[in-house]
Amino acid sequence: MASSGLISLSEEHLALEKINTQYNNVENSVMLYFSSGNPHFSEIFSLYSDDELLEERNGCLVEHGFSASMNVLAAVEAAFRIDFELRCRNTDLEPISNRLRMMRGGRMQSSISFTREILSAWEEEHPNGTHVISALREAFQFRNWLAHGRYWVPNMDKMDYGDVYALAESTFEFFPLEGLN
């Protein structure tokens, strides 16, 4: 099998735990910023009502959740693509590895669709993981809505950070992705 199209791995992909630590640090910072624990609270929020303060704080937290969710889903995609890359380099005879190598042919990885091709390959080889794959496809619709500027009315439910993180953890527990650690 030709090795054309293989990419060099950067080792800069984010682990879920790191994303979660960052998420918590920022969330705690936002809560502190919008509380009387902020030494400049009286200046910054001068004459704000309770409702106005809560609205601004919650708006901030929602946006933070969206950004962190994008990072989590990027980490999920990266994990599958790293796995794809490693299986294409290896010569193991696992059915999923064979399937991914055939899908690759001589194509560049960037031309292979994550949701339509890579996830479909995993779904066919692990049919008992269909529910996870379906949830991932919906999550990636949400990610696309965020990534492309949210300009259309979404046809899926918006997810919060907790939902997205739980889905990522389930995905990594369920599918034996190479290179995950």
Add this chain to the structure above:
Amino acid sequence: MTRQAFDNFIKKTNAKAESAKVDWHERREEWLDYLGEFYDMVDGFISDYVKSCQMSCIRTKTTLNERNIGSYDVDILSIEISGITIRLTPVGTILIGGKGRVDMVGPNGKVKFVLVPEGSTGPRIAIREAECNNNNDIHDCPETDTEESIRAWEWRIMTSPPQISYLPLDSDAFYSAMLEVING
């Protein structure tokens, strides 16, 4: 968290609330008095225009609902100038660093009138008393010059951030505010 730690938290929270007891009914009545004074000032600023029918001014009721105070009715003042409406809407009295706020909203902007300690020119950083030699959390210590000890309040105009200032309110300042919310 153990039961003991939770008991201590409950006792501390209730003690704090007890020591900071406010007569909320009196607080509401005081705010409504100051609001009345504000509207009397506004009536004075625009009386000539109203008398000469260049402006009209009507009052309608709205209900505010604030923490500790509950629901109560206040007046909204609507000023009409040839089809342009400017509305003065009270926001409330449970606010950070002030005792009241009325927002003037027009077609192209908003100006905030604020009830602040007499003579103040901008937001104060709250200074907390703290003893250096113990382990008390600074946020558990009382503020100096707490709101309840300030007896003189006045209406001022609040500028937008950054660099928030409280400007004196007189007729010229009020007319400038009206122009700002009309023209942007």
